[in-house]
Amino acid sequence: xxxxxxxxxxxxxxxxxxxxxxxxxxxxxxxxxxxxxxxxxxxxxxxxxxxxxxxxxxxxxxxxxxxxxxxxxxxxxxxxxxxxxxxxxxxxxxxxxxxxxxxxxxxxxxxxxxxxxxxxxxxxxxxxxxxxxxxxxxxxxxxxxxxxxxxxxxxxxxxxxxxxxxxxxxxxxxxxxxxxxxxxxxxxxxxxxxxxxxx
Numbered sequence: 001x002x003x004x005x006x007x008x009x010x011x012x013x014x015x016x017x018x019x020x021x022x023x024x025x026x027x028x029x030x031x032x033x034x035x036x037x038x039x040x041x042x043x044x045x046x047x048x049x050x051x052x053x054x055x056x057x058x059x060x061x062x063x064x065x066x067x068x069x070x071x072x073x074x075x076x077x078x079x080x081x082x083x084x085x086x087x088x089x090x091x092x093x094x095x096x097x098x099x100x101x102x103x104x105x106x107x108x109x110x111x112x113x114x115x116x117x118x119x120x121x122x123x124x125x126x127x128x129x130x131x132x133x134x135x136x137x138x139x140x141x142x143x144x145x146x147x148x149x150x151x152x153x154x155x156x157x158x159x160x161x162x163x164x165x166x167x168x169x170x171x172x173x174x175x176x177x178x179x180x181x182x183x184x185x186x187x188x189x190x191x192x193x194x195x196x197x198x199x
Contacts, residue, residue: 001122002130002161003038003094003180006064008073010127012083017130017162018073026070032165034068040091047181049092057089064094098183101172106186108146109170114192115141115148119157130160135196155192164190 011018011025018026041061042049051059055077063071074090075083107115122134136154143149164187172184 001124001132003064005127005130006073007090008075008083008088009079011073012079014128016127017160018070019128025073027073029070030068031070031162032065032068033168035168035171036065036068036165037063037097038065039063039095039097040093041095042092044093044095044181046176047093047095047179049179053089053092055089057087059089059091062088062091092179094180094182096174096180096182097171098174098181099171101170101184103172103184106170106172106184107143107148110143110146110186113143113186114152114155114190115139115143117141125158130162131158132160133158133193154196156194156196157191158193159191 005016006018007016008025010016011020012023013019014023020026020029039062040059042051042059043061049059053059065071072088075085075088076090077087080087116136117140118136118138119134120137122132125131125133133156135156140152140154141148141150142152164185167187167189168185169188170186172186174181174183
């Protein structure tokens with residue numbers, strides 16, 4: 001959801017988390033932890049995609065967030081012409097660089113925490129802060145002293161990936177999710193707001 005929001009027009013018009021005062025956007029600003037690097041590459045061997053979009057534009061490897069700093073936003077032809085810049089096609093995959101830690105390593109290094117294996121039913125609450133709500137599912141577990149102790153009831157969360165990516169402790173190995181590569185992440189202070197009966 002964060003990646004799909006990297007749109008220059010909505011940012012320039014003040015409608016997104018990438019908006020800045022006076023009709024500007026956050027290109028060049030640090031918005032997340034410096035370990036966060038997000039790019040797209042249609043030729044990546046693990047998540048290959050089309051190299052052309054629906055407007056006939058060539059999609060190339062593009063850095064979106066580099067060392068926590070916004071490097072690019074997507075500009076369609078119309079908005080690029082309005083702003084006097086070259087179009088930047090929106091890509092069809094997202095790749096977030098990770099680390100070497102396995103899921104087991106992250107569990108072992110956790111004194112007290114919650115292992116979330118999946119989030120779903122995710123809905124936008126506030127596009128300008130990128131606040132989302134949703135539920136855990138498919139296995140949620142309590143960790144203590146580096147071991148999974150027992151399963152716990154599902155939670156509802158209210159959290160922004162921007163806040164989450166500023167609360168990183170460890171980036172683990174990448175895993176393929178819905179045609180993207182995203183690393184395991186250990187984060188602190190994730191906001192669970194209530195228990196849920198969701199199965």
